[in-house]
Amino acid sequence: MDERAALALVGAELDAAGDDCAVLDGTVVSTDMLHETTDFPAGTTRYTAGWRAVGASLSDVAAMGASATAAVAVYAAPTFEGAELRDFLRGAREVCETVGGEYVGGDLDGHDEFTVATTALGATEDPVLRSGAEPGDALCVTGTLGRSAAALRLFGTDDERANDLFRFEPRVRAGVALAPHATAMLDSSDGLARSLHQLAEASGCGFAVEGDRVPVADAVEETADGADDAREMALHFGEDFELVFATPDPEAAAGASPTPVTRVGAVTESGVRLDGDPLPDRGYTH
Amino acid sequence: MDERAALALVGAELDAAGDDCAVLDGTVVSTDMLHETTDFPAGTTRYTAGWRAVGASLSDVAAMGASATAAVAVYAAPTFEGAELRDFLRGAREVCETVGGEYVGGDLDGHDEFTVATTALGATEDPVLRSGAEPGDALCVTGTLGRSAAALRLFGTDDERANDLFRFEPRVRAGVALAPHATAMLDSSDGLARSLHQLAEASGCGFAVEGDRVPVADAVEETADGADDAREMALHFGEDFELVFATPDPEAAAGASPTPVTRVGAVTESGVRLDGDPLPDRGYTH
Numbered sequence: 001m002d003e004r005a006a007l008a009l010v011g012a013e014l015d016a017a018g019d020d021c022a023v024l025d026g027t028v029v030s031t032d033m034l035h036e037t038t039d040f041p042a043g044t045t046r047y048t049a050g051w052r053a054v055g056a057s058l059s060d061v062a063a064m065g066a067s068a069t070a071a072v073a074v075y076a077a078p079t080f081e082g083a084e085l086r087d088f089l090r091g092a093r094e095v096c097e098t099v100g101g102e103y104v105g106g107d108l109d110g111h112d113e114f115t116v117a118t119t120a121l122g123a124t125e126d127p128v129l130r131s132g133a134e135p136g137d138a139l140c141v142t143g144t145l146g147r148s149a150a151a152l153r154l155f156g157t158d159d160e161r162a163n164d165l166f167r168f169e170p171r172v173r174a175g176v177a178l179a180p181h182a183t184a185m186l187d188s189s190d191g192l193a194r195s196l197h198q199l200a201e202a203s204g205c206g207f208a209v210e211g212d213r214v215p216v217a218d219a220v221e222e223t224a225d226g227a228d229d230a231r232e233m234a235l236h237f238g239e240d241f242e243l244v245f246a247t248p249d250p251e252a253a254a255g256a257s258p259t260p261v262t263r264v265g266a267v268t269e270s271g272v273r274l275d276g277d278p279l280p281d282r283g284y285t286h
Numbered sequence: 287m288d289e290r291a292a293l294a295l296v297g298a299e300l301d302a303a304g305d306d307c308a309v310l311d312g313t314v315v316s317t318d319m320l321h322e323t324t325d326f327p328a329g330t331t332r333y334t335a336g337w338r339a340v341g342a343s344l345s346d347v348a349a350m351g352a353s354a355t356a357a358v359a360v361y362a363a364p365t366f367e368g369a370e371l372r373d374f375l376r377g378a379r380e381v382c383e384t385v386g387g388e389y390v391g392g393d394l395d396g397h398d399e400f401t402v403a404t405t406a407l408g409a410t411e412d413p414v415l416r417s418g419a420e421p422g423d424a425l426c427v428t429g430t431l432g433r434s435a436a437a438l439r440l441f442g443t444d445d446e447r448a449n450d451l452f453r454f455e456p457r458v459r460a461g462v463a464l465a466p467h468a469t470a471m472l473d474s475s476d477g478l479a480r481s482l483h484q485l486a487e488a489s490g491c492g493f494a495v496e497g498d499r500v501p502v503a504d505a506v507e508e509t510a511d512g513a514d515d516a517r518e519m520a521l522h523f524g525e526d527f528e529l530v531f532a533t534p535d536p537e538a539a540a541g542a543s544p545t546p547v548t549r550v551g552a553v554t555e556s557g558v559r560l561d562g563d564p565l566p567d568r569g570y571t572h
Contacts, residue, residue, distance in 0.1 A: 001366050001367070001368055002366070003366060003394050003395075003396060005366070006368075006371055006394050009368060009371055009372070010371070010375065010391060010392075011391075012396065013372065013375050013389065014379075014389065021377060022390035022391040022392075023390075024355065024356050024388065024390050025355075025367040027355075027356070027406070027407070029356060029358050029390060029407070030358075030393075030401065031358045031359070031360050031392050031393055031405055032298070032360065032393055032395075033393065033395040033397070033401075033403055033546055034395060035395075038396075056342050069310065069311075069313075070308070070310050070315060072308060072315050072316075072317045073317070074317050074318065074319040074403055076319055080287050080288070080289060080291075081287070082287055082292075082295060083293055085295055085296070086295070086299065089296065089299050089300065091495065092371075093300075102310065103300065103306040104308035104309075104310050104315060105296060105300045106296075106298065106308075107316075107317055107318055107319065108289050108292050108293055108296065109289075109317070109318075109319040109321075110289060110324075111321060111401075111476070112399075113398075115319075115397075115401070117317065117319055117360055117403030119315070119317055119358060120312070120313070153465035170425035210541055228460070270359035270454060281336045
């Protein structure tokens, strides 16, 4: 079976699983694994790898509207170089500090491919699930989309800029601020289009997106080959780790959030549509 | 640098790291990664893999004297087969139930080698570290040693028995019961010999082990090629996940523990010795 079917099987077997994090008595937990071949293009520094791997799990914490408490990682590599390991730890620590959490360590493992497994912990008494969106709610996103897609095109020609783009800020503070306003939320790690299909399925609703309202990262304009390509990068590529949420009061949500919030559409009864046309469930499968 | 030097670097960089778990405000966290080529011999079922991978992290929780709250895992494999995935989840869930914790889910990841990354969480207000052993304390272990070494010899000829031996019981209940009595504790995942060197370094002490007191698993007697080989399996192979601890009152500790406790020697001023001879720091490096 493919990964999505397998994830559905896991969700059916385990009560606590299913959203961006597992939830347990006020604690949320998310775990991820990233690999050199699929997640760290040539040119990615270990500093960026540590930041991004830990950041991906922190983004799941953010998507639950939880504060970040701690993160750990397993660093698996064929060899252990002191400088690389220090850079990795610095990235892991700094991304935690950015969101008010603590990087508390982890483990090392000999492995033929550079691989990082991360786990982040968060705290909330009232997690925001994917399942509460109601027709009539506004559909909003934080920040801009397409950063990671643009970064991938810059690796090899401008590694420094690509690394900068790859080190995203997990939206933990925004998630906490948005939690009282959001009826459903997730992060855009699979791309906006796929994220909306996931929200629609969990909430039993649809979405109408207005294409010209979707906030696109500056780097997309610079690296895209025309408008269609830019749209693909912003809507489908994913790995942006912005928050996608529904809210009955988008002004209040925007006012509460430390990260800019853009209303990109509305929750509808059914169907995921972009400017009236079906928006395909196509994106990044991790 | 080798893995031990790299681990020392991580420990020096991070205040919260260093023992079997990272410690953070009453919560302990441990994370591990296991791979098919190094950790799951041919014949290991996915049920056993799920049990053992999650159990390894739970054993670290036990070594801190903490109760187990939850565990998560990333299941990475080239393909996702429903039956294998269900078996894995069953093993992960059952090992958690065995120790009173909850398996709350995790993630899936496409990867060329079957790899499992696990994280376990525990709770304790007073974690038992590796650093408190005092000369004059008794040195004790739970259960028996050599199970995993014996299992490795049985894979290929008696897979069912090998799988049974591979599914160890993490000593979480024993760890909680022993915590008030133990001055220093860790688990024997690197083998008794190496564990004692680690305890000796952290506590600034030595150990005198009495060889004929070391409790050896029945399966070792059946699979060993003579007494020297049996001793190697029990003292050096490791991956047994028993608790190794120092205590001023071994009778009280044994009385409190739901798992049999054996006094195998004493804490000394310096040097790790077996029947008077140096016990080499040789064992399993994960």
